Amino acid sequence: MATTVHNPIPDLINDEIYEILVSRELIDVKSVRDYIIRKKFRSLRNRNFNSTDAIDAVRSEYPYLQFDTIRKIVYQTK
16 A cells, blocks of 8 residues: 655645655755745735744744744745
């Protein structure tokens, strides 16, 4: 029985490719998490949340991350 891996980035790659990359350990889980955090933060800011409230909302989904860690993720320059 094949195990299906949840694709958290369907807007970037399809499920089949994501599963292949995961099975070959070619996906950096931390980078995917950070991408999702930045995307959620931008979405909240676009809905007129202030920065602090947006970070707190994201933090509720990632309680193991400190406020400053999320702040660094969302404001890091590339």
